[in-house]
Structure formats: structure tokens, C-alpha cells
Amino acid sequence: MDSAFITNLILASVRMATPLIFLSLAELYSQRAGLVHIGLEGLAAIGSLVGFLVSLITGSPLLGVLAGAAVGILVNMIYAYATINLCAEQIVYGMAINIFAPALAAFIYRVYFGAGSELVQVGLMTTLSGLLGIASDNFLVRLLLDQTPMVYLAYGLVIFTAIYFNKTKSGLNYKAVGEYPKAAATLGISVVGVKYAASVICGALAGIGGAYLTTCYSTTYTDGNVAGRGFIALAAVIFGRWSAGGVLLACLFFGFCDALQIRLQVGSYGIPYQFFQMIPYIATVVVLTIIGMKKAGPKGVGKPYLREER
Amino acid sequence: MEEFLRMEHVSKRFGDFYANKDINLTVYKGEVLTLLGENGAGKSTLMNVLIGLYQPTEGSIYLNGKKVRIDSPAQAVRLGIGMVHQHFMLVEAMTVFENIILGDRNTKGVFIDREARKKEILELSAKYGLDVELDRPITEIAVGAQQRVEILKALYRGAELLVLDEPSAALTDIEVEGLFKIMRKLTEEGKSVIFISHKMREVLHISDRITILRAGEVVTTLRREETDGQALANLMIGRELAPSQYTKVEQAGEPVIQLKGVDFQKDSKHNGLSGVSLTVGRGEIVGIAGVDGNGQSQLAQVVTGVLTPDAGTVDMKGTRVAQFTPNGFILENVSHIPEDRNKMGLIGEMSVKDNIVLKTTETQAFSSAKGLVLKKKAIRDYALEMQEKYDIRCTSVEQEARNLSGGNQQKVILARELEGEPDLLVAVHPTRGLDIGATRFIHDTMIEARDRGCGVLLVSADFDEILEVSDRIVVMFEGQVMGVYSGKNPPIEEISLAMAGK
Amino acid sequence: MKNKFVNILVPLISVLLAFVIGCIVIAVLGANPFVALQALWTGAFGSMRNVGTTLARSTPLIFTGLCACFAYRCGVFNLGGEGQFIIGAVVCCFIATRSGLEGPLAIVLCLAAGALAGGLWAAVPGVLKIYRDQNEMIISIMLNYVATLFMGVVYTNWLRDGTVPQTAPVPDATKLSRLFGLRVTTAFILAIVVGLLIYYFLFYTSKGFQLRAVGLNMTAAQFNGFAVKRYILMSFIVSGAIAGLGGSADLMGTQYRLINGYASGYGFDGVAMALIGQLHPLATILVAIFFAVLRVGSTTMQAATGVPTSVSDIIQALVIVFTVAGLAMVKLPQFKAAVAKLSARKEAA
Structure with a gap:
């Protein structure tokens, strides 16, 4: 293990953590409003495809990301209506989204490219150093500047989220909806309004998280390219104890696991590469097992909210 | 004395059942009015009407002589009515301070101005002797302190009238003394308090006037000096207690x-x-x-x-x-009729029949081969027999238990729990x-x-x-x-x- | 009675709606929806051969559907059907290609080992749920990825056969026999038998009755003296065993070898089928066959109209989206009140 290995590992960790940060923040915003969402995998899949297509058509990865956010919101409105208005079970409906959204993505891909098309590739988002015209092998330069704008957005969002939930009035009201909707309602907070706002934010972030994969990470779209990140994000929220900072650390940890497995694959050491690929998934199970669940997290999560009548 | 609240001919009906019927009630500024009544006398319903959770079926509410419509709890807050629920409306995961400023609309700005808000709250708390530690999480403070937070919460929103629903139920004696001091302080400052309780001693100790509710209606309103515990108890129950009809x-x-x-x-x-x-x-x-x-x-x-x-x-x-x-x-x-029949007693989505035999499907009577073969006919026949014996009113024994009325649900549980002698x-x-x-x-x-x-x-x-x-x-x-x-x-x-x- | 009616009506309406939307999509793509539907039908049922293919295609789906159904009956969400299915197939592949055993004994051994492996794989989330109060959904999904990757190790390394990353086919003597010379094999019969057994267990035995009670109301089940934790663990293990059995039956019946993409998506399909079938094992089987019809038929449809096969995935997905929303809707008090009003008006008229 040389220093290049370690620098590359750190750089890759930051990159791999980014989509997870978007997805985990999506989950965080949803759960903070009392909506547990296991359908992020699906939202990310459709976001990933639409991001890819729009970036291919327009030649602008940025527009791709925006389109990913838009489609994420759109699809998540189905979830929002079903769980908030129809009081469908959140877990079951999240599962429905997990089946529906990737099917839609796969379908659109087939329709657009036809069956048996060759691999279509798309240009990735330029990094900041690329924009500035800086090229350096210096570790710090690479860490701080050699990143796509999405990476800065992700970290910016973490800071924003931390401030929003801890320092603002609106954030406090938002959290109250997830903890004790009845109490929030007696104080004049619109419970349904907050839940819908949460679903918009969640859909957008999950769509962006998916679009990141096809605009900043990989040059093409393949079915299943989200690869469980939507579920790992769920684990990251639990691991991060429902706080923005905690979620960031959890994402960096899972990003590190992902980066590590890629680096180890390169080294190979005669071990089948799949064993390395298992690392993030096994790490998730191990981490969850160690921290245990207890009764943490917003207390109103998973329960439908109805104004009571006798 | 100046009148603050007046409820005139207020009724609240659920289906055919009158939870409140033709209620007339007045609260003056600077007084403690007690609502006294048994469980189910209609106290909670009346208060839910007052704070905008329920809409009255008939009648009107006046504040400071002006007719008002209270269609949401937020509206009640704006009108100066604050309620301390028996089950506190506090977000446990938050601090005392956060709970007090939650949903605040009085101040401008996006951010929470902690210093300014804290100063305001501390002034209020000093004025009324409501001692709280602002930065402690709710889970870490005692029930009495939580109650003070609730009162402070209401005052912070400008409450002129405080409804305290069974406030002493959860308190120790010393805490109750503290609560009474606070109530006195509030009335001295011209605020009004509606006190809901059935602890006679406390009622006699703190009230200025006492309104007695029975079966959804106001029996009478008395001044504290005019009455005593025995008289109140009789009024509350509505009769001299009849001796039991069962031999003891x-x-x-x-x-x-x-x-x-x-x-x-x-x-x-x-x-x-x-x-x-x-x-x-x-x-x-x-x-x-x-x-x-x-x-x-x-x-x-x-x-x-x-x-x-x-x-x-x-x-x-x-x-x-x-x-x-x-x-x-x-x-x-040992048989058990649990306190929450829907949550603990019945499997709501199973049929009446299945709930009756819930514990006994492994017995010889209802299955053979160690439970491998359920005797469906025997179960059904038995359920029909029980339906008859316990007078369970249902469309059929196949009906889902959750769709039965409360009484019939309880009979299903009785049939299950008592038949085994x-x-x-x-x-x-x-x-x-x-x-x-x-x-x-x-x-x-x-x-x-x-x-x-x-x-x-x-x-x-x-x-x-x-x-x-x-x-x-x-x-x-x-x-x-x-x-x-x-x-x-x-x-x-x-x-x-x-x-x-x- | 009324409830049962609604439970059948909601999925039927959902299927109808999904097809209507599917047809609109087909029309938008420039094909004639009626031609497409006819092609779909012919593809699935046009000949005995096609029927055989459809039933063969439904077989693994039935197993994963029953897997999801059984666990959810006990109130736990096993999203790991895919992993359990794969592990069953992997273990079966080892025994079939490496043990040297042949004939019925080998087949029985393979099936049993597959079921055992699937059960053990599912025991992991079960144990973690009981002892660590852990989220069984995340764990079981993570194990899906681990199982898929493990299968990758097997077909690219340990049991790789030749240059292509895939295993050798199972020996002919361990292949399950076909029915009437069609693609469908005894694995289908096995799937139906498992479905019937589960149906019998859930509705005609005391333990099944108690398991359902646990699934519907854990607190009440505990108050009434049932060993709730034991049922939860058992339901996980049995559920995993069903999937594992399915994996080995599928390997010996249809697929014969492990290859990239094997069983991909079966787990979530199973959950979808169980939910549409409202956790009734026999209804789940019907839904699985319906899914298979869509899949097999859509190939013919693609040939006839050029509409991609994945339109069938959309229709499936819409069915689940509508069914779950519809079932929630009919439970709403407002909906019940509206229905009551309507029927009252009818009576008055």
C-alpha cells in the first residue's frame, strides 16, 4: 500500500459518497416529516435514466440533473398522494415505487434506443478544476477542486440541512410534524402541507442522486445501476441518527467502503473481485447490527395522519 | 367581574348521541372555574369544542362579548385560548425551549433568535413563577416541569384563558401545591383558568366557581363558598348512591x-x-x-x-x-379482558368465530392430529353457540371483529375468556x-x-x-x-x- | 363477505386500468393496441407449446411470490426472496455438478439442500430482527446483493465452465422431467403443491392460524399467549426455504446453469405478486401466472408490433401501484361513508 493508493482511496471515497448523500438527505427529509420511504431505489433509477437522456439530448449534464430532479418529484407525488391522502402503508407503497419506477426507466430506455442497441455514452459534468483550467497532481488541489459541481452541491446541502433543522423556525416546525403531528397541528402547523413539501424535496434529491450516476460518475445508463444505494441510504439515515452531520459521516463511511472495494479489485490479490464488491453491503449489515435499532428516529414515522373524529 | 368567555346553548352530537347538550357556561376574567364531572360526562368534548378540534352542532361562543367561530386549534390560540391537555402535546425529542417556540408566528425572520426568545420566555416564567430549564430535553424533566412547559407554551402564545385538563392527575402533592400557586398567580394577573378535575379536595381548594356536568348537560354552577364535598359528589353522580343490586x-x-x-x-x-x-x-x-x-x-x-x-x-x-x-x-x-380490546384483545381483521377460539385451536375440540387438522365445522358450531349464549350481535360469525360495536366486541372476548371456566x-x-x-x-x-x-x-x-x-x-x-x-x-x-x- | 368481494374487485379494476394505460402507451408508440393485445394473447396461449412456456416462466415467480406471501402473513417483510432463491440455486448447482450423484436421489437431495440454504440465508434477517430489533427489510435486501455477487464468484471462478462466465449445465440425470414434452416441468407441479401446502397450513392448521394472528396483531397475539418471536423467526426461515426450493427447482427445471443476471428481479416481483394477491397463496399463484403471461406474450407482441417487451413490466408495475392505492382507498372512512350513502340511496329508490 503506497501513498498513491491512499490518496486515490480518499478521492474515490468522496466521489462515491456523493450519490449516497443525495439519497440519504432525501430519506432524511422524508422521515423527518414522518414518511419512511423505501422507494428511493426506484426514484433514483428513473432519475438516473432521465438525467442520462436529457444530458444526451441537450448535451448539458446540468440540465440532465435538473430533469432528474423533476422526474423524481413527479413520481414521488404518486407516493405522497397514496400515503398522505389515501393512508396507504408507507412501506408497501415505497415497495410499489421500487417496482414501478425502474420498470418505467427500463421501458423508456428501450423505446428510445430500440432493442439491441449498442452502448450509448454521454459526456460527464466538467469538474471545477476543468472549468478553471487548473491541472495539478497535488492531493489537496485534487480533493478540493477536481470535483464536479454536484459534489459541492451535496456538501452544501448537508450544511444547509443541518442549519435548517437546527437553527430555523421552519425547520423546527418541520421536525415537529415527524415527531408528533397532533401536537404540531394544535400549534397551527399544516401537517399535510409539510408532508407534501417533504415529498417534493425527497423526490428531487432522490432524482438528483440517481442523475448523478449518469452525469458525473458513469458515462452510460444500465438497468440496476443504482445498485442498492437507495437502500444503503436508508441504513445511512439510521446510522447517522437522523441528523445531517451524522448522515454525512455515514455516507462517507459507505462511500469509503465502495471506494475500498474498487481499489482492492484493482489489486485483486487473486481473490474473486465479487468478494470485494460485497464490502459495502456487508458493511451495511454489520453496521446496523452493531448499532442496533432501538426506538430511535422520528416517532411519527410510518403512521398515517388523520385529524381525529369520534 | 368582567366576562371573558361565554358559551351559549352549545351542543355536540355524534350520530344520535349527544356528548354535550345545551351547555351554558361563563368564565370571568381572573377566576378559576372548575368543570366537575365523571368520566364520560362530556368535559373533554366541551373543551375540544372550545379549542376548535370539534365544531359544535348547535350554539355559539362569545369572547369578550363578541361572537367567535373557532374552527381550528390555531384559531383558538389566536383568540387567546390555551389548553394544557391531560396527555401533554410536547415533542419529546426536542428541548423545553424548542417546544415553547414551536409554530411561533409572532416573530419575523427565518432563524430562531435564541437569545431574544429566551429572554422573553424567562420574563414570562419569572412573572408567573413557572420555573423551567430551557435547554433540557423534554424526556429528561419531571412531569410537573413538563406541565409548566405546557402552561408557558400557552402563555407565550398570548393565552388569556387556560384550560387545564386533569392537571393534577399526574402530579405529586408538592407539585400540585406548585401548580396551585401558579394558578393563583395567573388569576391575579387577570387571566382565566378552566380547571378540569374530579379530585374533590383540590376542587374545593382552588376553585372560584364550580360547574357540574352530568351525562353531557350542565347540572348547575355553584360558588365555592356555597357548597361542600358531599354535595358536589351527589350532584356529580346525580343521586344518592344506590346500594348495589348484587349480593356481596x-x-x-x-x-x-x-x-x-x-x-x-x-x-x-x-x-x-x-x-x-x-x-x-x-x-x-x-x-x-x-x-x-x-x-x-x-x-x-x-x-x-x-x-x-x-x-x-x-x-x-x-x-x-x-x-x-x-x-x-x-x-x-387465567383469563384476561385487556384494557384495550382492539389492540390487545382482538385480532380485528379475523372473524368473530376465529376470535372466539383464538386460544383454543390446539385443543381436541377444535383440531385433531396435534393441531394439523382444524375442525372447521366444530369451530363454527361452537361460535354459533357462543353467539347465542353471549348475545353477540353480528351479521354472521364470519364477520370481521373490528366491524362490531364495542359492546359486541367485548362479548366476543367474554365468550373466549369465560367459557374455559x-x-x-x-x-x-x-x-x-x-x-x-x-x-x-x-x-x-x-x-x-x-x-x-x-x-x-x-x-x-x-x-x-x-x-x-x-x-x-x-x-x-x-x-x-x-x-x-x-x-x-x-x-x-x-x-x-x-x-x-x- | 363484502370484504372478500372488494378484495377481488380492487385488483381486477387495477389490472383493467393498467391495461388501458398500457394500450394508450402502445397507441402512442404507433402500434395498434388491439393487434398488440391479440399478439400478447397468442404468445401466451396460442398453442400448447406456448402455454407450456408460460407455465414454465411462471414457476420461479410462484416460488418467490409464495416466499413473500408467507413472511408477510406473519407481519414481517421479507424483501430478500431473490437472494434466498439464488443461494438455493447455487447450492443446488454445487451438488448437481460436483457430487457425482444422479437420479431421483440427487434431485431430492438438491431440492432439500436448496430449501435448507434458502432458509438459513433468510434466518439472518430473522435473527437480527428478533435479537437486535433490526430493520429486516434493509438486511434482507443487502443480502440479495451479497447472494448475487456470491453467485458471480461461483460462475466466474469456482464452477466456471469454459471461456464464457457461466457454470456447466446440471447433468441430464438431474434435470427435471418435462410435462407432455413441453417446456414446463415437474417444478411447476412442485410450485403448485407448495402453494397448496401453504394454503392448507395457513387456513387449516392451528399453527397457521396462530401465525396469521401474529401477523395481523402482534400485541393481541402476545396477550393471548402466542410465542410471537418464535413465529417471526419461523416465518422467515420457511419463507426463505420456499425461495431456496424455488431456486434449485428452477435450476434443474429450466435454467440448468448459473449465468450473469440469473433470477434478477424475482424477489421484488414476488413481493408485488403477494401484495396483488393480498397474501392469499392461491391468488398469488394466479398473479404469478398472469405475470408470466405478460412476459411470454410480450415477446410475441414485440415481434408483431415492435412495441418493446418491457411494456409488460410497466403494466405489471401499474397493477401494483393501483392495487395498493385502491386497497388503501377502500379502507378510508370517507370512502366507506360514501359507499354507505350510495347504497342507502339505492335502497330508498
Whole structure:
């Protein structure tokens, strides 16, 4: 293990953590409003495809990301209506989204490219150093500047989220909806309004998280390219104890696991590469097992909210 | 005195049932008005109308002489009505400070100006003697402090009228003294208080006027000086207590269950047991009287094996219980009518038939080959027989239990729990929410079980029910046994005092 | 009675709606929806051969559907059907290609080992749920990825056969026999038998009755003396065993070898089928066959109209989206009130 290995590992960790940060923040915003969402995998899949297509058509990865956010919101409105208005079970409906959204993505891909098309590739988002015209092998330069704008957005969002939930009035009201909707309602907070706002934010972030994969990470779209990140994000929220900072650390940890497995694959050491690929998934199970669940997290999560009548 | 609130001819109907009927009520500035009434007398409904959770079916509400419409809790807050619910509306995961400023609309700006808000809150708290630690999480402070937070929350929103729903139910004596001081302070400053309680001593101590509710209607309103405890009690119940129609057993049989010094989370005043010793003998009904949340639920769950006590011993028919599991107690022939029939008693989405045989599908009668073959016909026939015997009104025994009325749901549970001729029956609030007919039926059934030699432990917050059927009355307060009284000619006043912790 | 009616009506309406939307999509793509539907039908049922293919295609789906159904009956969400299915197939592949055993004994051994492996794989989330109060959904999904990767190790390394990353086919003597010379094999019969057994267990035995009670109301089940934790663990293990059995039956019946993409998506399909079938094992089987019809038929449809096969995935997905929403809707108090009003008006008229 040389220093290049370690620098590359750190750089890759930051990159791999980014989509997870978007997805985990999506989950965080949803759960903070009392909506547990296991359908992020699906939202990310459709976001990933639409991001890819729009970036291919327009030649602008940025527009791709925006389109990913838009489609994420759109699809998540189905979830929002079903769980908030129809009081469908959140877990079951999240599962429905997990089946529906990737099917839609796969379908659109087939329709657009036809069956048996060759691999279509798309240009990735330029990094900041690329924009500035800086090229350096210096570790710090690479860490701080050699990143796509999405990476800065992700970290910016973490800071924003931390401030929003801890320092603002609106954030406090938002959290109250997830903890004790009845109490929030007696104080004049619109419970349904907050839940819908949460679903918009969640859909957008999950769509962006998916679009990141096809605009900043990989040059093409393949079915299943989200690869469980939507579920790992769920684990990251639990691991991060429902706080923005905690979620960031959890994402960096899972990003590190992902980066590590890629680096180890390169080294190979005669071990089948799949064993390395298992690392993030096994790490998730191990981490969850160690921290245990207890009764943490917003207390109103998973329960439908109805104004009571006798 | 200047009038603050007036309710005129307010009625609230649910279906055909009047929860409040033609209520007239006035609250003056600077007074404590007490609403006195039994469970189900309509106090909570009336207050829910006042704070905008329910819309009155008829009638109008005036504030400062002006007619108002209160269509949401937020609107009530804007009008200066603050309510401290019996079950606090506090977000446990947040600090005291955060709970107080939650939903704040009085200040501008996106961010929370902690320093400025804290200063305001501290001024308020100093003015009314509401001592709180602003930065502690709600979970870390005592119940009395949580209550002060609730009051502060209301005052911070500019409440002129505070509704305190059973505020002393969860407090220790010292805390109650503190609460009364705060109430005095509030009225001195010209605020009004509606105090809901059924602890006579406190009512007489703090009230300026007392409005008595019975069966959804106002009986009368009295000035504090005009009345005394006995008169209030009679007004509240509506009659001189009629002697029970059931013959009381004075000599019970051998003990079925015997508790000695049982502790369960004994530091918790409202969800724990502290040194409880108690015996239920064959052929007697032991009634546990007490205000809700004084450890009765925990007692019932210990004697049915759901909870394991921290200390003390439990003897079942003379044998020490080593392991507390519901199944172990069921095998000892203990039956349980749990306090929440939907959550604990019934599988709502299963049929009436399935709920009746819930515990017994493995018996010879209902299955063969060790449970491998259910005898569907036998189950159905038996269910039909039980439907007849317990007068369960349902469209068929295949109907889902959750769609039955409360009374019929309870009868399903009775059919299941009593047919096995239990040695011990633990019944918790068995008639809560039921009509008179169903209540009578359930009382008759309990008496029958008693006469067969079953020991019955009845937990009820309905004092009438306790007096009606109990052969012995045990009063619980804050997890402790306050006294044991004979069910025949019970000393009512003494028992009432014991229920209030005296 | 009324409830049962609604339970059948909601999925039927959902299927109808999904097809209507599917047809609109087909029309938008420039094909004639009626031609497409006819092609779909012919593809699935046009000949005995096609029927055989459809039933063969439904076989693994039935197993994963029953897997999800059984666990959810006990109130736990096993999203790991895919992993359990794969592990069953992997273990079966080892025994079939490496043990040297042949004939019925080998087949029985393979099936049993597959079921055992699937059960053990599912025991992991079960144990973690009981002892660590852990989220069984996340764990079981993570194990799906681990199982898929593990299968990758097997077909690219340990049991690789030749240059292509895939295993050798199972020996002919361990292949399950075909029915009437069609693609469908005895694995289908096995799937139906498992479905019937589960149906019998759930509705005609005391333990099944108690398991359902636990699934519907854990607190009440505990108060009534049932060993709730034991049922939860058992339901996980049995559920995993069903999937594992399915994996080995599928390997010996249809697929014969492990290859990239094997069983991909079966787990979530199973959950979808169980939910549409409202956790009734026999209904789940019907839904699985319906899914297979869509899949097999859509190939013919693609040939006839040029509409991509994945339109069938959209229709499936819409069915689940509508069914779950519809079932929630009919439970709403407002909906019940509206229905009551309507029927009252009818009576008055």
C-alpha cells in the first residue's frame, strides 16, 4: 500500500459518497416529516435514466440533473398522494415505487434506443478544476477542486440541512410534524402541507442522486445501476441518527467502503473481485447490527395522519 | 367581574348521541372555574369544542362579548385560548425551549433568535413563577416541569384563558401545591383558568366557581363558598348512591393469586408498581379503584404474565410463579379482558368465530392430529353457540371483529375468556365505552363467574362500577395500595380520599 | 363477505386500468393496441407449446411470490426472496455438478439442500430482527446483493465452465422431467403443491392460524399467549426455504446453469405478486401466472408490433401501484361513508 493508493482511496471515497448523500438527505427529509420511504431505489433509477437522456439530448449534464430532479418529484407525488391522502402503508407503497419506477426507466430506455442497441455514452459534468483550467497532481488541489459541481452541491446541502433543522423556525416546525403531528397541528402547523413539501424535496434529491450516476460518475445508463444505494441510504439515515452531520459521516463511511472495494479489485490479490464488491453491503449489515435499532428516529414515522373524529 | 368567555346553548352530537347538550357556561376574567364531572360526562368534548378540534352542532361562543367561530386549534390560540391537555402535546425529542417556540408566528425572520426568545420566555416564567430549564430535553424533566412547559407554551402564545385538563392527575402533592400557586398567580394577573378535575379536595381548594356536568348537560354552577364535598359528589353522580343490586360475598375461598411486595418500575409513579401486596380468593370480585394511570395497567399485566415484576413474589394457587409469560398464565387457567380490546384483545381483521377460539385451536375440540387438522365445522358450531349464549350481535360469525360495536366486541372476548371456566379472571375497564345494556350484561357475567368459584380482579376507573360489583375494594395511588375496603356498605368518602392519595 | 368481494374487485379494476394505460402507451408508440393485445394473447396461449412456456416462466415467480406471501402473513417483510432463491440455486448447482450423484436421489437431495440454504440465508434477517430489533427489510435486501455477487464468484471462478462466465449445465440425470414434452416441468407441479401446502397450513392448521394472528396483531397475539418471536423467526426461515426450493427447482427445471443476471428481479416481483394477491397463496399463484403471461406474450407482441417487451413490466408495475392505492382507498372512512350513502340511496329508490 503506497501513498498513491491512499490518496486515490480518499478521492474515490468522496466521489462515491456523493450519490449516497443525495439519497440519504432525501430519506432524511422524508422521515423527518414522518414518511419512511423505501422507494428511493426506484426514484433514483428513473432519475438516473432521465438525467442520462436529457444530458444526451441537450448535451448539458446540468440540465440532465435538473430533469432528474423533476422526474423524481413527479413520481414521488404518486407516493405522497397514496400515503398522505389515501393512508396507504408507507412501506408497501415505497415497495410499489421500487417496482414501478425502474420498470418505467427500463421501458423508456428501450423505446428510445430500440432493442439491441449498442452502448450509448454521454459526456460527464466538467469538474471545477476543468472549468478553471487548473491541472495539478497535488492531493489537496485534487480533493478540493477536481470535483464536479454536484459534489459541492451535496456538501452544501448537508450544511444547509443541518442549519435548517437546527437553527430555523421552519425547520423546527418541520421536525415537529415527524415527531408528533397532533401536537404540531394544535400549534397551527399544516401537517399535510409539510408532508407534501417533504415529498417534493425527497423526490428531487432522490432524482438528483440517481442523475448523478449518469452525469458525473458513469458515462452510460444500465438497468440496476443504482445498485442498492437507495437502500444503503436508508441504513445511512439510521446510522447517522437522523441528523445531517451524522448522515454525512455515514455516507462517507459507505462511500469509503465502495471506494475500498474498487481499489482492492484493482489489486485483486487473486481473490474473486465479487468478494470485494460485497464490502459495502456487508458493511451495511454489520453496521446496523452493531448499532442496533432501538426506538430511535422520528416517532411519527410510518403512521398515517388523520385529524381525529369520534 | 368582567366576562371573558361565554358559551351559549352549545351542543355536540355524534350520530344520535349527544356528548354535550345545551351547555351554558361563563368564565370571568381572573377566576378559576372548575368543570366537575365523571368520566364520560362530556368535559373533554366541551373543551375540544372550545379549542376548535370539534365544531359544535348547535350554539355559539362569545369572547369578550363578541361572537367567535373557532374552527381550528390555531384559531383558538389566536383568540387567546390555551389548553394544557391531560396527555401533554410536547415533542419529546426536542428541548423545553424548542417546544415553547414551536409554530411561533409572532416573530419575523427565518432563524430562531435564541437569545431574544429566551429572554422573553424567562420574563414570562419569572412573572408567573413557572420555573423551567430551557435547554433540557423534554424526556429528561419531571412531569410537573413538563406541565409548566405546557402552561408557558400557552402563555407565550398570548393565552388569556387556560384550560387545564386533569392537571393534577399526574402530579405529586408538592407539585400540585406548585401548580396551585401558579394558578393563583395567573388569576391575579387577570387571566382565566378552566380547571378540569374530579379530585374533590383540590376542587374545593382552588376553585372560584364550580360547574357540574352530568351525562353531557350542565347540572348547575355553584360558588365555592356555597357548597361542600358531599354535595358536589351527589350532584356529580346525580343521586344518592344506590346500594348495589348484587349480593356481596364476605368470605372468599382459598387464594387464587397472591402478590407480595411486587415492584415494577417503581420509580415511575404512573406506570409502575411499588410494594403491591394483594390477594384474590376464589369466588370473590376484587375491584381496583383509582384514577387512571396509577399503576393499574401494570398490575393487570403482571397478574396475566405480560410483564415480569422487578421484585416481590406472585403465588398462583399456592405455587410460586417463576416465569412470567402470557402462555404460562393461560395454562394456569387465567383469563384476561385487556384494557384495550382492539389492540390487545382482538385480532380485528379475523372473524368473530376465529376470535372466539383464538386460544383454543390446539385443543381436541377444535383440531385433531396435534393441531394439523382444524375442525372447521366444530369451530363454527361452537361460535354459533357462543353467539347465542353471549348475545353477540353480528351479521354472521364470519364477520370481521373490528366491524362490531364495542359492546359486541367485548362479548366476543367474554365468550373466549369465560367459557374455559377460569380460576382467575382479570378484567380491565371491561365496560369502558359501552352502553347500559352491554354494561349490565358484562356485570352479570362477571358475577356468574364469581358464583362459580372464579376469582375476579376488576380494574376500573369508573367508581360506580367498582361499587356495583366488587366484594372487596382495593384503592391504588401512584403504584401503591392505599387501602382495602369491604364491598358491602363501602365507606365511600374514605375511598374517595384514598383515591386522591390521602 | 363484502370484504372478500372488494378484495377481488380492487385488483381486477387495477389490472383493467393498467391495461388501458398500457394500450394508450402502445397507441402512442404507433402500434395498434388491439393487434398488440391479440399478439400478447397468442404468445401466451396460442398453442400448447406456448402455454407450456408460460407455465414454465411462471414457476420461479410462484416460488418467490409464495416466499413473500408467507413472511408477510406473519407481519414481517421479507424483501430478500431473490437472494434466498439464488443461494438455493447455487447450492443446488454445487451438488448437481460436483457430487457425482444422479437420479431421483440427487434431485431430492438438491431440492432439500436448496430449501435448507434458502432458509438459513433468510434466518439472518430473522435473527437480527428478533435479537437486535433490526430493520429486516434493509438486511434482507443487502443480502440479495451479497447472494448475487456470491453467485458471480461461483460462475466466474469456482464452477466456471469454459471461456464464457457461466457454470456447466446440471447433468441430464438431474434435470427435471418435462410435462407432455413441453417446456414446463415437474417444478411447476412442485410450485403448485407448495402453494397448496401453504394454503392448507395457513387456513387449516392451528399453527397457521396462530401465525396469521401474529401477523395481523402482534400485541393481541402476545396477550393471548402466542410465542410471537418464535413465529417471526419461523416465518422467515420457511419463507426463505420456499425461495431456496424455488431456486434449485428452477435450476434443474429450466435454467440448468448459473449465468450473469440469473433470477434478477424475482424477489421484488414476488413481493408485488403477494401484495396483488393480498397474501392469499392461491391468488398469488394466479398473479404469478398472469405475470408470466405478460412476459411470454410480450415477446410475441414485440415481434408483431415492435412495441418493446418491457411494456409488460410497466403494466405489471401499474397493477401494483393501483392495487395498493385502491386497497388503501377502500379502507378510508370517507370512502366507506360514501359507499354507505350510495347504497342507502339505492335502497330508498
